[in-house]
Amino acid sequence: MALVWPARLLGLGAVVAVLALLPRTLEDFTNAYASDLAFVAIYFTALLGLSILTGYSGQISLGHGAFMAIGGYTTAILMSEQGLRLAGHTFSSDLRDVYTIPIAGVVAGLAGLLFGLPALRLTGLYLALATFAVAVALPQVLRRFETLTGGGTGIQLFGLPQLSGLGVEVNVFGRTLPFNDWLYYLCWSIALALLVAAWLLLRGRLGRALRAVRDSEVAAASSGVSLARYKTLAFAISAFYAGVAGSLFAIATTFVNPDVFPITLSIFLVIGAAIGGYGSLLPLLAGALFVQYVRNLGDDAADAGRLPGPVAEFLARPGGRDLVFGATLIVAMFLLPNGIGGLLRRAAEPLTSRLYTRAS
Amino acid sequence: MSALLELRDVHARYGAVKVLHGVSLSVREGEVVALLGANGAGKTTTLRTISGMVKRSGEILLAGRRIASSPEGVARAGVAHVPEGRGTFAELSVRDNLRLGAYAAGRNGGFTRAYAYFPWLEERAAQQAGTLSGGEQQMLALARALMSHPRLLLLDEPSLGLAPRVVRELFQIVRRLNEEEGLAVLVVEQNASLALDVATRAYVLETGRVALEGSSDELRANDDVRRSYLGY
Amino acid sequence: MADLLQQIVSGLASGGIYASLALALVLIYRATRVVNFGQGEMAMFTTFVAWSLANHLPYWAAFALTLVIAFAGGAALELLLIRPIRDAPVLTVVTVTIGVLIGLNGLARLIWGNEPRQLESPFSTEPVRIGGVAFSLQDLGTIAVSLAIVAVLWLFFQRTKVGLGLRAAALNPSASRLVGVRVGAMLALGWGLAAVLGAVAGLMAAPALGSFDQNMMQPILLYAFAAAILGGIDSPLGAVVGGLGLGVIVNLLGTYVDVVGAELRLPVALLIILVVLLVRPAGLFGREAVRRV
Numbered sequence: 001m002a003l004v005w006p007a008r009l010l011g012l013g014a015v016v017a018v019l020a021l022l023p024r025t026l027e028d029f030t031n032a033y034a035s036d037l038a039f040v041a042i043y044f045t046a047l048l049g050l051s052i053l054t055g056y057s058g059q060i061s062l063g064h065g066a067f068m069a070i071g072g073y074t075t076a077i078l079m080s081e082q083g084l085r086l087a088g089h090t091f092s093s094d095l096r097d098v099y100t101i102p103i104a105g106v107v108a109g110l111a112g113l114l115f116g117l118p119a120l121r122l123t124g125l126y127l128a129l130a131t132f133a134v135a136v137a138l139p140q141v142l143r144r145f146e147t148l149t150g151g152g153t154g155i156q157l158f159g160l161p162q163l164s165g166l167g168v169e170v171n172v173f174g175r176t177l178p179f180n181d182w183l184y185y186l187c188w189s190i191a192l193a194l195l196v197a198a199w200l201l202l203r204g205r206l207g208r209a210l211r212a213v214r215d216s217e218v219a220a221a222s223s224g225v226s227l228a229r230y231k232t233l234a235f236a237i238s239a240f241y242a243g244v245a246g247s248l249f250a251i252a253t254t255f256v257n258p259d260v261f262p263i264t265l266s267i268f269l270v271i272g273a274a275i276g277g278y279g280s281l282l283p284l285l286a287g288a289l290f291v292q293y294v295r296n297l298g299d300d301a302a303d304a305g306r307l308p309g310p311v312a313e314f315l316a317r318p319g320g321r322d323l324v325f326g327a328t329l330i331v332a333m334f335l336l337p338n339g340i341g342g343l344l345r346r347a348a349e350p351l352t353s354r355l356y357t358r359a360s
Numbered sequence: 361m362s363a364l365l366e367l368r369d370v371h372a373r374y375g376a377v378k379v380l381h382g383v384s385l386s387v388r389e390g391e392v393v394a395l396l397g398a399n400g401a402g403k404t405t406t407l408r409t410i411s412g413m414v415k416r417s418g419e420i421l422l423a424g425r426r427i428a429s430s431p432e433g434v435a436r437a438g439v440a441h442v443p444e445g446r447g448t449f450a451e452l453s454v455r456d457n458l459r460l461g462a463y464a465a466g467r468n469g470g471f472t473r474a475y476a477y478f479p480w481l482e483e484r485a486a487q488q489a490g491t492l493s494g495g496e497q498q499m500l501a502l503a504r505a506l507m508s509h510p511r512l513l514l515l516d517e518p519s520l521g522l523a524p525r526v527v528r529e530l531f532q533i534v535r536r537l538n539e540e541e542g543l544a545v546l547v548v549e550q551n552a553s554l555a556l557d558v559a560t561r562a563y564v565l566e567t568g569r570v571a572l573e574g575s576s577d578e579l580r581a582n583d584d585v586r587r588s589y590l591g592y
Numbered sequence: 593m594a595d596l597l598q599q600i601v602s603g604l605a606s607g608g609i610y611a612s613l614a615l616a617l618v619l620i621y622r623a624t625r626v627v628n629f630g631q632g633e634m635a636m637f638t639t640f641v642a643w644s645l646a647n648h649l650p651y652w653a654a655f656a657l658t659l660v661i662a663f664a665g666g667a668a669l670e671l672l673l674i675r676p677i678r679d680a681p682v683l684t685v686v687t688v689t690i691g692v693l694i695g696l697n698g699l700a701r702l703i704w705g706n707e708p709r710q711l712e713s714p715f716s717t718e719p720v721r722i723g724g725v726a727f728s729l730q731d732l733g734t735i736a737v738s739l740a741i742v743a744v745l746w747l748f749f750q751r752t753k754v755g756l757g758l759r760a761a762a763l764n765p766s767a768s769r770l771v772g773v774r775v776g777a778m779l780a781l782g783w784g785l786a787a788v789l790g791a792v793a794g795l796m797a798a799p800a801l802g803s804f805d806q807n808m809m810q811p812i813l814l815y816a817f818a819a820a821i822l823g824g825i826d827s828p829l830g831a832v833v834g835g836l837g838l839g840v841i842v843n844l845l846g847t848y849v850d851v852v853g854a855e856l857r858l859p860v861a862l863l864i865i866l867v868v869l870l871v872r873p874a875g876l877f878g879r880e881a882v883r884r885v
Contacts, residue, residue, distance in 0.1 A: 060683070118866075121873045125627060129821050130866055136814055137859035144855055267629075267690060274687040319701025319806075326695020330673060333688045337680035411770060435772035447767035449760055460760050463753065464772025504771070 007348070008199060011282050012192070019188050023181065034180035035252065036292060041187035042248045043288035047272045048191075048198050048281060049241025055279025056202060057234035058214030059119075060128040063135030065266035067239040069142070069256075070111050071104035071246030076155040076256040077148065078103065098186065101247045108243020109236045116235030120228055135266040139258035154257025157250060187248050194241060198281050201237070210234055268295065273339075275332055280341025287339070290332070295325050362424070364389045364544050365410070365512055370418035372402075372409045379405045381568040382418070387512065390542040392534070394555035394576070396589055397565035403548040404444055406565070407514045410434070410546075411441045422512070435464040440505035441514040448497045450490025454481055457489045457500055461507030474503040477533055495526035502533065513537075515547040519554065527551070531558050552589035556580055564589070594725040599847050600840055605731035605800070606815075607839020608738030612793040613809075613816035614823070614831035615742065616786035621825050622762040623782040624674060626685045630692030632813030634669070635790035636806060637696050638662040639798050640704050642791070643711050651714045655795060659788050666787025667780040674783070675776070700806045713799035734796045741792050742832055745785065749828075758782060814858065815842070818865050824878020834876065 022037070023029045050064050078100040115134065119127055142149045149155070177185070201207065209230045212220035221227050250256045268291045276287030297315060307315070314320045336343055363386040372380040380402050387393045395403045408414045412430045420427045428434050435441070440461075449457050458474055458481070475482045478499050484492075489500060498518055505513055515534070519527040535558050537543045549555035556562060556576040564572040564585060572585065579585045613631060620628045638658055645654035673688055715733035719726040749755040760768040761778035768775055797812055798804045819838045823830020838861060846857045868876065 054683070118870050121870055123873070125621075125825060126821060126869055126873060126875075129627070129817055130869060133818065133862035133866060137862045140855050140859050270683075271687060271690060274683060278681075278683060317702060318706045319698035319703075322694050322698025323702055324698070326691045326693070326698055329691035330688050330695065333680070333684050333691065334677060337677055337684045413766070413769075431766075431769035432772050432774050435770060441770045443767065443770060447764070447770055449763055449767065451763050452759065456756060456759075459753070459756055460768070460771045460773070463757060463760075508771070 008282065012195070015282075015285065016192065023184070030178045030180050034178075034184040038180070038183040038187040038248075038252050040285075040288045040292045041184075041191040042245050042252060043269070043272055043291050044285055045187075045191045045194055045248065046242050046245035046269055047276060047284040047287050048194055049238040049245070050269050050273045051276070051278055051280060051284055052198060052202070052210075052241065053234050053238035054273065055277075056207065056210040056214060057231055059231060059234065060124065061131040061238070062128045062270060063131030063133070063266050064238070064242045064269050065261050065263065066131070066135040066138045067108045067112060067242035068246030068249060068265065069138055069261035070239075071108040071243030072250035072256045072261060073142070073149060073155075073246075074104040074107045074243070075100040075247040075250045076157055079157050080155045098251075101190065101244055101251075104247030105240045105244040108246065109240035111243075112239020113232055113236040115239070116232035119235065120231055132263075132266070136263050139262060142258040150257070152257060154255055154260070156255045183252055187252070190244060190248065194244065195281060198241075202281075206230075206233070271329060275329075275336070275339055277336075277339025277341025277343075277345075280339060280344075283339065283341035283344055294328055295321075297321060297324060362389065363387065363421070364391075364423055365427075365546065366419075366421040367406075367410070368419040368421070370406075370409060370416055370420060372405055372414045372416040374405075374414065379414075379568055380409060380416075383565070383568070383570055385563050385570060385573070387544050387546050390538070390544055391561065392538050392545045392547065392559045394552075394559035394562040395546065395548045395565060396552050396555060396562055396579075396585075397571075398588070400567075401565040402568040403565055404516055405568075407441065407443075407516050407546070407548055410514060411439065432464075435508070438464075438508070438511040439514060440508050440510035440512070442501045442505050442516060442518070444516045444520070446497050446501040448489050448492075448501060450488070452489055453485065454487050454489050454492070454500060455485040457504055458485075458507050461504030463508070465508040471507075473509075474506050477506065477537070478503045495522050495530075498522060498526075498530060499533075502530070506537070511544065513543055513545045515545060515549075517548055517550060519549060519551050527554065534558055552585070553580075596844075597725050598727065599843055601727050601731050601735070603840035603843030604836055605728075605734040605796075605839070606843060607819075607836035608735045609793045609797050609800070609812060609835075610815045610819045610839055611832045611835025612738050612741065612789045612796070613812060614819035614835045615745070615828055616789040616793070617816055617820045618823075618825060618828050618831040619782050619786040619789070621820075622828075623758075623779050624670075624678075624685070626674075626682060626689065627817075627825070628692075628786070629686065629689040629813075630669070630696060631689075631786065631790055632809035632816070633693045633696040633700075634662070634666065634787050635794035635797075635812075636804075636809040637700050638665070638787070638791035639711065639794035639804065639808070640700055640709070640806075642795055643704075643709050643798075646711060651712070655714070658795065659791055662787040662791035663784040665784075666790075667784035669787075670780045670783035675779070697806050704806075706805070708803040708805045710803050711795070711798040715799075730799065734800065737792065737796060741789065745789070746828075754781070811858070815839075815861070818861055821875055822865050822868055824875030827875065827877035830875055830877030 022033065026033050046064060046068055049067075050061060054060050115131075119130060122130055143152050202210070209220070209225045212223065212225050213227060213230050217227055246261070249260070253260055272284065272287030272291040274287070275290045276284035315324060338345075365387040367383055367385050369382045369384055370380055371378065371382055383402070383406055385393070395406060397403050405414060409416045410420060410427070412428060412434045422437055422439065427439075428437055449460065452460075458471055461474070471482070481500065481503055489497065492500060502518075518530055518534075522530070531554060534545060534547070538545055538558075547555060547559065556579060559576050561575050562573070562579050563570050564579070572579065572582065574582070580590070613635060616631050617628060620626065620631070638661065641661055642654050642658040645657055649657065669692065673692065674685065677685055677688060713730050713733075715729045718729060720729050720732070749759055757768070757773040758778050758781060760771070761773050761775045762782070765775045768778075793812065793816075794809060797808060801808060815838060816835065819834035820831050821834075822838060823832070823834030841864065842857050842861050845852045845860055846854060852860050
């Protein structure tokens with residue numbers, strides 16, 4: 001275990017270094033890369049939440065997109081003029097309204113707590129499908145309750161419909177940044193801060209209690225771990241992460257509507273967690289990259305230009321991209337049944353077991 | 361007499377843990393052989409190895425031919441294995457459990473033979489097997505084994521957790537099967553005196569090796585066996 | 593009153609489709625302990641196969657041939673994609689079935705293109721009058737076909753040796769191998785049968801939908817999940833009762849409760865199921881695992 005922290009800090013350092021270098025080295029970073037990479041950070045944040053829930057407490061959620069939606073709508077309602085009017089206030093919304101992000105996380109976390117309480121009665125598969133049901137139902141519920149959510153049209157975050165990422169500049173700490181660059185730094189700062197928070201949270205009592213619950217509920221209960229408390233707590237923390245991710249998602253897309261958070265979003269999170277490895281944290285980066293890039297392979301013209309002609313042509317045919325994505329996913333699961341995290345753990349095991357005898 | 365079952369220098373392991381270190385033994389046609397030994401000596405593993413449930417090296421011959429390496433194959437070759445815990449299909453009816461016994465045998469001789477030895481099964485054919493008592497489930501397991509018309513019966517700890525009266529009844533039936541039908545039996549048993557009563561020969565396993573072998577009378581007279589397994 | 597009867601029959605027709613697909617999910621769950629997310633797309637794919645065949649063959653011949661192809665396809669999926677990772681964590685296997693969902697959807701669009709298709713109903717669209725109430729023959733036919741396939745399957749499981757082997761293999765694989773059941777073959781067989789059930793669901797759903805495309809089975813899969821959970825994921829009887837019940841409830845709610853309308857049918861159905869689950873955590877017919885805490 002003693003090797004874990006140096007390895008983690010090394011990994012974190014490497015990630016920070018790469019993230020700092022990318023804007024300086026990639027050509028046309030702002031227009032071609034910044035936004036996509038911000039989405040990687042957003043998926044990564046949501047995956048952290050999912051991995052805490054499933055990998056540490058053993059509860060399965062197939063509906064984390066719903067908590068993202070709650071976070072996203074919270075931010076949208078707080079930031080949009082329409083939402084502010086609804087809340088009875090009139091003050092101008094501004095790009096500095098990032099204060100809504102933690103609020104979105106807390107609201108989603110509370111929703112997770114509320115959902116986690118009745119969900120205590122459910123185990124395994126039934127819980128998984130209950131969460132799935134919530135995620136399926138939510139878009140239609142959002143569509144229906146128009147006064148707050150704007151119905152099918154949704155809500156524009158920054159008031160102006162024509163405001164999309166390009167050409168807009170943001171003032172932060174006295175510097176002027178293009179919107180996309182700002183998004184990139186914002187999303188990654190929050191994602192990495194939450195990664196470190198997860199490491200610290202799971203290091204101590206909480207992590208031990210959650211792992212005990214995962215490995216054997218009976219044994220955990222008989223050694224004095226309150227199952228109900230830790231299972232709902234895991235749900236709440238996990239939903240908080242998803243809520244923050246949803247809030248960033250809303251800011252990145254600059255609007256929300258029911259189609260922004262479809263059930264497929266929840267499915268993609270499951271895929272990302274499987275690729276990264278349940279119970280892993282830093283390796284979830286691989287899952288986030290997979291979800292963002294493999295799914296959209298050859299989607300934009302720049303990508304298509306880099307791929308060999310017949311491949312790009314195949315990907316452009318109806319269904320071609322999905323076929324490749326599905327097949328890649330299956331092959332990845334064959335090669336890495338425990339995800340990248342499992343692979344790293346196995347690679348590290350001979351080393352750690354040679355240096356230390358495990359104290360468990 | 362020729363050997364029906366023969367193990368030659370059989371080794372077996374569960375993952376990294378080696379359990380059998382070169383076991384050699386044989387069961388002749390029409391013979392009841394007991395496998396004795398302390399907990400963890402490898403008795404159950406020996407049976408599981410014969411049935412192809414454990415990875416092995418060394419030779420196992422059934423009637424002079426190499427035995428199949430999968431449980432399905434061994435069952436189809438005429439070996440009925442009543443495992444530890446009886447292998448009852450608790451959710452299925454008594455009748456379906458018996459039907460499964462005949463699964464490996466191509467022909468279905470019907471339930472006559474099973475009902476002849478265990479008449480009470482017929483009245484309770486529709487009952488869910490999981491609702492039978494432990495002794496009844498052990499009887500059902502034996503009846504299920506009979507359904508396949510086996511050449512060899514492997515019995516794992518039949519007396520485990522049963523009342524002495526039930527155990528006596530059970531061994532009575534095993535003896536009758538051997539005497540009336542010439543069924544060959546390899547039985548693993550904690551209760552050594554009981555096993556030696558019904559067996560013609562026996563092997564004593566210690567930490568994965570055959571430590572002693574001989575006729576039941578010889579073993580009963582052996583001081584070590586008396587002290588360790590018979591308790592007098 | 594007549595209207596209510598019509599709505600119930602129409603609900604039973606959708607319910608029969610949900611029940612078939614739910615039963616397919618239950619079959620695979622019992623055998624492999626995995627919820628097969630690819631089940632709906634497998635059904636969609638076979639429906640497209642049937643559409644291609646129906647261009648050259650009479651309807652019922654295409655129907656029968658489709659079921660054969662579905663069986664082979666289901667068994668092949670088990671052999672190629674599920675068996676190699678049978679020792680992997682359950683979530684990994686579930687993720688592979690998600691890969692099947694996405695991949696099959698893509699493959700079907702690659703082969704048949706994006707435009708919607710029509711599969712004619714084998715049943716006349718003329719209504720029949722029974723006791724003064726007009727029923728759609730299409731609805732009655734759907735109910736009959738769904739119930740017939742369930743009945744045939746039930747007889748197969750109860751009365752045949754292979755059916756017995758399938759049940760045994762699902763309940764206790766190691767004891768099954770000891771009595772000579774080829775558990776591996778049973779798994780492939782189970783996937784094949786599940787694919788057949790799915791194909792029937794797809795073939796019944798296509799004419800009911802009017803026109804269909806590659807996303808036709810996705811809402812139906814959701815209802816089937818709901819039905820299987822409602823009945824208890826390891827209970828075949830539960831899947832059938834759950835499917836039929838859900839079909840009727842959803843249809844009646846959508847028709848008679850204004851707030852629900854067309855949009856909120858699915859959320860309301862799911863809400864009902866959540867409530868049922870909170871009262872009976874293993875579904876209506878499921879066995880609750882004994883947990884002592």
